[in-house]
Amino acid sequence: MYAPGVTVLVPLKPLAEAKSRLRGAAARHEDLVLDLARATVSAALAAEGVARVLVVTRDARAAAVLRACGAGVLADEGRDLNDALRRAAAAVAGGDAPPVGAGHLSRPAVAAGPVVALPADVPALRPTELSEALAAAAGRRAFVPDAAGVGTVLLVAAPGGALDPRFGPGSAGAHEHSGALRLAGAWPTLRRDVDTAADLAVVRGWGVLCEDVTA
Numbered sequence: 607m608y609a610p611g612v613t614v615l616v617p618l619k620p621l622a623e624a625k626s627r628l629r630g631a632a633a634r635h636e637d638l639v640l641d642l643a644r645a646t647v648s649a650a651l652a653a654e655g656v657a658r659v660l661v662v663t664r665d666a667r668a669a670a671v672l673r674a675c676g677a678g679v680l681a682d683e684g685r686d687l688n689d690a691l692r693r694a695a696a697a698v699a700g701g702d703a704p705p706v707g708a709g710h711l712s713r714p715a716v717a718a719g720p721v722v723a724l725p726a727d728v729p730a731l732r733p734t735e736l737s738e739a740l741a742a743a744a745g746r747r748a749f750v751p752d753a754a755g756v757g758t759v760l761l762v763a764a765p766g767g768a769l770d771p772r773f774g775p776g777s778a779g780a781h782e783h784s785g786a787l788r789l790a791g792a793w794p795t796l797r798r799d800v801d802t803a804a805d806l807a808v809v810r811g812w813g814v815l816c817e818d819v820t821a
């Protein structure tokens with residue numbers, strides 16, 4: 607029997623609609639959004655303690671590409687981000703989600719651990735930082751704030767407990783107010799989500815994602 611591992615839900619809007627604040631930063635906006643998602647999913651899949659990564663999307667191209675990275679895909683039937691995550695968490699709890707190893711990866715873990723949510727825009731993520739944050743949650747509902755301390759880059763449910771996502775403007779405060787534990791690790795790559803051209807410049811400065819010379 608392998609150790610239980612978490613199920614990482616990665617919500618992703620249709621590529622043409624996602625990351626509107628980055629529009630103009632690359633010649634092909636949809637390719638940029640997909641690059642961000644691919645890097646995020648690959649890092650999550652490589653993290654110790656992760657049993658499976660499930661992308662929650664209605665975008666057929668993203669679904670195909672991210673399946674090829676080793677992720678499973680859940681159809682997004684939500685009316686917004688939090689509704690999509692609640693529905694996905696319910697599908698996982700009900701056993702109605704792609705199993706571990708559904709892609710080409712063979713995972714040394716079983717998906718009996720908690721569900722967590724990770725946005726699809728954390729491309730610099732080091733797998734060790736995600737593993738450390740998961741360990742720091744230590745069975746409690748918890749979250750990791752973004753670099754500014756305002757948004758949320760990781761929400762962890764307690765095992766068997768509700769995810770109760772409160773993503774949106776000021777979500778770090780909303781998650782804290784809802785009783786989730788604020789995790790205080792430095793985790794610079796986990797906390798650097800890419801929302802703006804300035805965020806993109808930071809991760810490119812770290813050697814993550816290539817400069818788009820055709821933009």
Ligand SMILES: Nc1nc2c(ncn2[C@@H]2O[C@H](COP(=O)(O)OP(=O)(O)OP(=O)(O)O)[C@@H](O)[C@H]2O)c(=O)[nH]1
Nearest residue numbers: 617618619624625626627662682686687690725726
């Ligand atoms: N499945 C799903 N994912 C969503 C939805 N809304 C946002 N997301 C994803 O949630 C993550 C965090 O959202 P944001 O950082 O606000 O990203 P965004 O809405 O694409 O970006 P902006 O258009 O610039 O606000 C990103 O991976 C989004 O693609 C939704 O309704 N459904």
Ligand SMILES: C=C(OP(=O)(O)O)C(=O)O
Nearest residue numbers: 757758773774777799801
């Ligand atoms: C939806 C969120 O993303 P961002 O604030 O990065 O747009 C959030 O942090 O809750």
